[in-house]
Amino acid sequence: MYAVLIDAPEAEAARATAFWSAALGVTAEPFTPQPQFTTLHEALPGLVTAVQAVDDAPRIHLDFETDDVEAETARLLALGAERISQWQECQVLRVPGGHVVCVLPVETDPETFRAQANVWP
Amino acid sequence: MYAVLIDAPEAEAARATAFWSAALGVTAEPFTPQPQFTTLHEALPGLVTAVQAVDDAPRIHLDFETDDVEAETARLLALGAERISQWQECQVLRVPGGHVVCVLPVETDPETFRAQANVWP
Numbered sequence: 001m002y003a004v005l006i007d008a009p010e011a012e013a014a015r016a017t018a019f020w021s022a023a024l025g026v027t028a029e030p031f032t033p034q035p036q037f038t039t040l041h042e043a044l045p046g047l048v049t050a051v052q053a054v055d056d057a058p059r060i061h062l063d064f065e066t067d068d069v070e071a072e073t074a075r076l077l078a079l080g081a082e083r084i085s086q087w088q089e090c091q092v093l094r095v096p097g098g099h100v101v102c103v104l105p106v107e108t109d110p111e112t113f114r115a116q117a118n119v120w121p
Numbered sequence: 122m123y124a125v126l127i128d129a130p131e132a133e134a135a136r137a138t139a140f141w142s143a144a145l146g147v148t149a150e151p152f153t154p155q156p157q158f159t160t161l162h163e164a165l166p167g168l169v170t171a172v173q174a175v176d177d178a179p180r181i182h183l184d185f186e187t188d189d190v191e192a193e194t195a196r197l198l199a200l201g202a203e204r205i206s207q208w209q210e211c212q213v214l215r216v217p218g219g220h221v222v223c224v225l226p227v228e229t230d231p232e233t234f235r236a237q238a239n240v241w242p
Contacts, residue, residue: 016218058219097137098179
């Protein structure tokens with residue numbers, strides 16, 4: 001598990017970022033390469049936490065990080081998930097219960113990833 | 122920050138629990154005192170993670186743990202949150218951006234709570 005994303009409608013994303021930054025007592029840093037993301041620095045232990053401005057309803061979603069997006073996506077589909085869309089290299093899935101998750105390629109530094117990742121048979 | 126709650130509609134809660142347990146490779150344990158909760162054991166680092174069966178749409182929400190529910194609620198209201206409802210000793214709030222959070226009394230053992238909690242002026 002890589003990240004907790006707080007998806008906020010675009011018009012409210014700045015207010016949402018200000019709230020979460022103050023509520024959790026952490027700094028908010030724009031993620032320059034992709035301006036829809038604002039990172040909440042060390043908001044949750046061991047997880048990236050960010051506000052994402054979206055053209056959609058408010059939602060919180062979780063990101064699965066993997067060194068094999070297709071295999072991990074196939075694993076989650078076999079567990080009952082459904083593919084919704086693709087965004088860059090990320091697969092967006094709806095999982096049993098109705099929640100949205102993303103499966104994305106390794107973002108963590110490779111050594112940390114190898115040390116912490118689950119290996120699926 | 123105490124917990125990540127995966128709120129699933131009642132009819133899908135068992136499927137959601139089975140999915141998350143297998144997807145994260147963790148055991149799912151019913152929380153006997155309140156059967157709507159199923160704990161996903163050590164699913165996320167340093168956070169309680171649970172599936173909650175709800176009579177509502179799917180949602181993921183975050184729980185704020187505090188030794189003073191009224192003061193913490195007042196702090197979050199001052200940051201722009203709105204009170205939605207009360208459930209037992211927990212205050213349910215809608216925060217800027219539209220997400221739901223709960224403010225609940227200390228559940229962690231008191232020593233750990235004191236060591237890890239933020240103190241707000």
